[in-house]
Amino acid sequence: MKRLFASTLALSIAATGAVAQDMLMDGYDRAELIRTRDITGGNIYTINEADDEGWDSAYVYDAVGPDWNQIGEIEDLVLSRDGQLIGIVAEVGGFLDIADKHVVIPVENVSLVAVDDETYSYVTRYNEEQLEQLEDVDEGWWD
Template identity: 30%
Template sequence: MKALLLAATSSLALTGFAMAQTDATDGTATTTDTTTTTIIQDAATDVGDAAAAAGDRIEDAADRAESALDEAVTTDAADVAEDAADRAESVTDEAVTEGADGTVVDTTTTTTTMPDATTPVVPAPMGAPADPAVQPTPDTAPVVAPDVSAPALTADNPGMLGSWLLDRRIWTTNQPSSSAWSDPMLTERPAEWTDIAKVGDIVVDTDGNVLGYVADIGGFLGIGAKQVLLGKDALHFVRIGDDAFFATNFTREELEALPDFDKTTVMQ
């Protein structure tokens, strides 16, 4: 920039000098006006000096800007490092404090992250060893099956559902009711036995003990049947192969002579 200004000043001085010289009308050279020349030279000198000073000021301004930039970059880096050191020192001061008796007390708070309620808890696979670090709580303790005194049932010694007993047929041996019941070992139902009724319902007490059976005698498809209440010892369960039914020593005529079952005597 400074070189350009000096070049412009020199050019202006030469132009002024050329303008100071003029040609006469007769073609002869005229004498240069000394005063004019001196004024032009002085002006050129002043312009050159001003240009040089302006160039110096521009160069100085550029140097100051460059220095300021370097200082700003260095200062920012130093400030960042100093801020980081201050933060580290502050965290250390908060984590470790001195007690009243001069002992050092660690006040760092341990944060325990609780599982999110929306996160599903995957149970450990069956047979996996228990984690000794995890102690069971009342909410996660395994549930132990209580002793409900359930009967020991097997395929060879099965129980009977009430629904299975309903509609089970009742056969009479046609023996007098005064005859004692003997549990015969049968492979087939005797020919003299007669189908006379079916089990319509079962009566139990409040403790669940079977008290008796409601027998439906006669009728057609359950219509018009006479209902009588029989004690549990009046019927005997008989099983011959896949056939299962009840048998009794009471004849049809004896059962039909019983009073009708009073439904108001039982809870329904």
């Protein structure tokens, strides 16, 4: 009888966990969800256009453009306390991590791009020189 009770208890706990997980994802198609680990470490590209030439941060790019230049790497995502994406921390400039700089690019100046089914990049209207002029947000800046 003890084994039956223990087995029943273990099964109900496992089922509760599965139901809770499904409830967390309720209303979302898992194929449409993106994890931050699929973004961080990705590249940042520039579309090489001036700031006022047709930039639309709501536009969805389905691939990296053939004329885009890779100008940085995604170091982190910046969220507000209510979970809204505020911007991304980009590593720009430098060579082999020497003299590079970390800057925050506001969300209205970037657009997510799927590289493949598992990795993502961002594209921005800023060029590398414009990003290097932004304030440095090294680790001390956050304290």
